Amino acid sequence: xxxxxxxxxxxxxxxxxxxxxxxxxxxxxxxxxxxxxxxxxxxxxxxxxxxxxxxxxxxxxxxxxxxxxxxxxxxxxxxxxxxxxxxxxxxxxxxxxxxxxxxxxxxxxx
Amino acid sequence: xxxxxxxxxxxxxxxxxxxxxxxxxxxxxxxxxxxxxxxxxxxxxxxxxxxxxxxxxxxxxxxxxxxxxxxxxxxxxxxxxxxxxxxxxxxxxxxxxxxxxxxxxxxxxxxxxxxxxxx
Numbered sequence: 483x484x485x486x487x488x489x490x491x492x493x494x495x496x497x498x499x500x501x502x503x504x505x506x507x508x509x510x511x512x513x514x515x516x517x518x519x520x521x522x523x524x525x526x527x528x529x530x531x532x533x534x535x536x537x538x539x540x541x542x543x544x545x546x547x548x549x550x551x552x553x554x555x556x557x558x559x560x561x562x563x564x565x566x567x568x569x570x571x572x573x574x575x576x577x578x579x580x581x582x583x584x585x586x587x588x589x590x591x592x
Numbered sequence: 593x594x595x596x597x598x599x600x601x602x603x604x605x606x607x608x609x610x611x612x613x614x615x616x617x618x619x620x621x622x623x624x625x626x627x628x629x630x631x632x633x634x635x636x637x638x639x640x641x642x643x644x645x646x647x648x649x650x651x652x653x654x655x656x657x658x659x660x661x662x663x664x665x666x667x668x669x670x671x672x673x674x675x676x677x678x679x680x681x682x683x684x685x686x687x688x689x690x691x692x693x694x695x696x697x698x699x700x701x702x703x704x705x706x707x708x709x710x711x
């Protein structure tokens with residue numbers, strides 16, 4: 483089973499700043515199988531990025547994903563007040579078929 | 593647009609069976625999507641439970657496989673989750689989600705339903 487480790491655990495930034503969130507896999511992951519989600523308190527997760535770099539429908543272009551192999555990054559170019567939330571990465575593994583999530587990064591207002 | 597709505601008992605007794613349904617509106621469960629369940633214990637992260645395709649293929653989390661059944665009812669356009677032999681560790685918010693083919697991700701989520709396992 484592939485384990486995803488997200489860093490940092492908490493990221494404290496101010497609106498307008500750039501956020502860089504990391505997701506490291508315990509073994510190589512196909513870029514097609516890596517996704518990012520945002521979750522706010524009391525809400526369901528929202529898909530931001532799939533296939534490592536494809537923005538989901540309706541996601542602003544300040545969100546971007548990159549990476550390959552074992553290292554993936556979610557970048558928020560200029561933080562808006564509504565971006566402060568919890569972020570999870572997720573991967574799909576085919577043997578056996580299953581999805582796993584990272585433990586999350588909390589993005590908080592500095 | 594597709595919307596998902598979970599429903600079911602909010603309280604289940606230990607050793608009992610948790611049963612939830614997810615009603616799909618604005619689209620057909622026979623479309624080119626997988627349909628799955630994810631749970632989130634209080635204050636913790638996300639755990640994938642399993643998913644299925646309308647043709648009948650299912651995949652389950654190996655850690656839950658012996659206790660989980662996911663099925664669909666095409667006539668009602670809904671999917672179901674059954675988790676047997678529950679313990680307090682199964683207390684969580686349970687979400688249903690849509691997984692479009694070749695996305696390998698969950699693009700539409702229900703609002704979630706809280707299930708507490710307690711006597």
